[in-house]
Amino acid sequence: MIQSFRENRRLQGFLLILPTLLVMLVMLVLPLTLTVITSFGQRDADGNVIYTFTLENYWRLLGFTETGWDDLYLGILMRSLWLAVQTTVIVILMAYPLAYFIARAPEKRRNFLLFLVLIPLWTNFIIRIYAWVMILRGQGVLNSALGGVAGLLSIPFTPFDFYPSQGAVLVGMVYEFLPFMILPIYTSLEKIEPNLYEAAADLYANAFHTFWRVTVPLSMPGVVAGTILTFVPVIGTFVVSDILGGRQVILVGNLVQRQFLDARNPPFGSAASIILLLMTLALTLYYTRRFGLGEEIAAG
Amino acid sequence: MAEYAVELRNVWKRFPGPGGEVVTAVRDVSLKIADGEFFALLGPSGCGKTTSLRMIAGFELPTEGEVFLHGRPMGRTPPFQRPVNTVFQSYALFPHMTIGENVAFGLQMKKVDRQEVQRRVGEALEMVRLSGYERRKPKQLSGGQQQRIALARALVNRPEVLLLDEPLGALDLKLRKEMQLELKKLQREVGITFIFVTHDQEEALTMSDRIAVMEGGVALQVGDANDIYEHPNCRFVADFIGETNFLDGVVGALEPGKARVDAAGGVSLWAHTPQPVTPGQKVTVTIRPEKMHIRPTATDVNLLSGRVTDVVYIGTDTHYGVTLAGGQTIRVREQNYSAESRLLAREGEPVSVRFAIEAARVLTE
Ligand SMILES: Nc1ncnc2c1ncn2[C@@H]1O[C@H](COP(=O)(O)OP(=O)(O)OP(=O)(O)O)[C@@H](O)[C@H]1O
Numbered sequence A: 001m002i003q004s005f006r007e008n009r010r011l012q013g014f015l016l017i018l019p020t021l022l023v024m025l026v027m028l029v030l031p032l033t034l035t036v037i038t039s040f041g042q043r044d045a046d047g048n049v050i051y052t053f054t055l056e057n058y059w060r061l062l063g064f065t066e067t068g069w070d071d072l073y074l075g076i077l078m079r080s081l082w083l084a085v086q087t088t089v090i091v092i093l094m095a096y097p098l099a100y101f102i103a104r105a106p107e108k109r110r111n112f113l114l115f116l117v118l119i120p121l122w123t124n125f126i127i128r129i130y131a132w133v134m135i136l137r138g139q140g141v142l143n144s145a146l147g148g149v150a151g152l153l154s155i156p157f158t159p160f161d162f163y164p165s166q167g168a169v170l171v172g173m174v175y176e177f178l179p180f181m182i183l184p185i186y187t188s189l190e191k192i193e194p195n196l197y198e199a200a201a202d203l204y205a206n207a208f209h210t211f212w213r214v215t216v217p218l219s220m221p222g223v224v225a226g227t228i229l230t231f232v233p234v235i236g237t238f239v240v241s242d243i244l245g246g247r248q249v250i251l252v253g254n255l256v257q258r259q260f261l262d263a264r265n266p267p268f269g270s271a272a273s274i275i276l277l278l279m280t281l282a283l284t285l286y287y288t289r290r291f292g293l294g295e296e297i298a299a300g
Numbered sequence B: 001m002a003e004y005a006v007e008l009r010n011v012w013k014r015f016p017g018p019g020g021e022v023v024t025a026v027r028d029v030s031l032k033i034a035d036g037e038f039f040a041l042l043g044p045s046g047c048g049k050t051t052s053l054r055m056i057a058g059f060e061l062p063t064e065g066e067v068f069l070h071g072r073p074m075g076r077t078p079p080f081q082r083p084v085n086t087v088f089q090s091y092a093l094f095p096h097m098t099i100g101e102n103v104a105f106g107l108q109m110k111k112v113d114r115q116e117v118q119r120r121v122g123e124a125l126e127m128v129r130l131s132g133y134e135r136r137k138p139k140q141l142s143g144g145q146q147q148r149i150a151l152a153r154a155l156v157n158r159p160e161v162l163l164l165d166e167p168l169g170a171l172d173l174k175l176r177k178e179m180q181l182e183l184k185k186l187q188r189e190v191g192i193t194f195i196f197v198t199h200d201q202e203e204a205l206t207m208s209d210r211i212a213v214m215e216g217g218v219a220l221q222v223g224d225a226n227d228i229y230e231h232p233n234c235r236f237v238a239d240f241i242g243e244t245n246f247l248d249g250v251v252g253a254l255e256p257g258k259a260r261v262d263a264a265g266g267v268s269l270w271a272h273t274p275q276p277v278t279p280g281q282k283v284t285v286t287i288r289p290e291k292m293h294i295r296p297t298a299t300d301v302n303l304l305s306g307r308v309t310d311v312v313y314i315g316t317d318t319h320y321g322v323t324l325a326g327g328q329t330i331r332v333r334e335q336n337y338s339a340e341s342r343l344l345a346r347e348g349e350p351v352s353v354r355f356a357i358e359a360a361r362v363l364t365e
């Protein structure tokens, strides 16, 4: 009995993944199934779910209503998508040089620099976003500073409306997800063997060519990982847009949240979640197909 | 032509050590390496071979002194502007590129036109007998194949000088021997100057036209294999290359080109003096084991009596350990060349060891 267990690799493997499997089943598969079922349902006058099979929620999301075509919800989807793209691109552009700088720093200093990157994460997420309200609002830090400078130069100054706005939401998102891009890029940069740089230099590549032909391709796994870690959460989050958008910037995340909590329309909220899920899945699949998960490039 | 492919003139390299002290990796090294030469830097670990090579490639700059390539002082010229290429010990092939892209890299950087690149990459792969591997990734190749690609990637650029840092270090013995001969043949064919770093004396002797023996950052002796083996200029070189015996003693009598050296226990012998010595000077005499004999027909000047302490028969040779009157043990190697070779002495027997004056060399350092 014991002997056969030792040799039964399949059983061993199964037992090893069992805890995760249970958690996934209870926390992911069940709720997801429930959401799918609900999304085909209807709501009665009291906000209770009637389980039927109707595509009505999906039609409404795509813009078909009794009164004609309405792109309200598609607009929200597009806006979320666009914001996620913007955030990801800006975060890559900001994180890459920083990660490069850390990876090239003397070994002893690298840990300290990484530590600095992680410090903000010690503070609660909500508090960090509220801090941006303090910075961006009418009488906030930024406007006071600008006003001070304008005063010194004796230029008339009216405070900017940085907050609430879509721009403020973008700033908050970029700020929030920067560390999640820096860390994977740093990791892949740090893994590049120094003698590959020397080999490139030996083969007549100057700093520019070495960067584009060696550094960038070899750090792509980090960029891919960072992109997924940024893009996917940004497209679904609702807290940042709630706080920094002053409830005016509505993203898919906000839509879903409000359908469940304010509008008491779980079927419609479920349908919106499913659309969001499918969209994210499709984009992630396309992206990883196109750029790979990076494992084949990993140094070796 | 008086111009050398590579010249190091009084080159020093000092590194800041971990504790703030100064590590001198290369000390006042001067080398002149001719065009088309296969030149080896040989020495034990940490003697400064890699550092010397890296200064030629431009990865390190000399703290003092100057490196010349074909007479041009290199100064602070960065690696990518030097007409040399390196084969790294770990190969350093670009893992994200195919073999074809790896080999083409240098030519592309030099803006050679596309068709020419393709042609030369094909030629280079043919040269290392790996045609048809263009589309593979480095990971899909064996160690020996990767090594050959590293070679092709460097040679395709037709550098003035090719630098190789222990390129065979990661290969198993059999492959290593094969590659030694192959490399040597390749070098003859392309006629490019090779500077080859190794800590394996046999490898250096097999492959090189000339060898520089390094130790503690100093190039102790430069010469061809025969020169270094037969005429070592110091104790370290004699010891590092092949097997040898040392007898410490004091110079007694002098004659032109030779000296009598008196060792402990009344052991006295005549030896050749490549450098001038003075009576009373403390010296070391080196004698290779195969240049001594214990056959009893003695007519030579040098005849040392001792007692056999061990006998090792290995077929082609028999090795005898002989302890002399002063307690020194010397090793003597007799070739078993006659049809019926038999032992010349047994353990415990008294014997006379004889050798020519020229076989013994007086070393002053
Ligand atoms: N970048 C560096 N910083 C500090 N010390 C160094 C550096 N590079 C080399 N050294 C020191 O210089 C000395 C010579 O090193 P080098 O790498 O040239 O030796 P080597 O002859 O190539 O040895 P091996 O056969 O082990 O490769 C060593 O003592 C080494 O510790």
Ligand SMILES: [Mg+2]
Binding pocket: B049, B050, B051
């Ligand atoms: Mg070395």
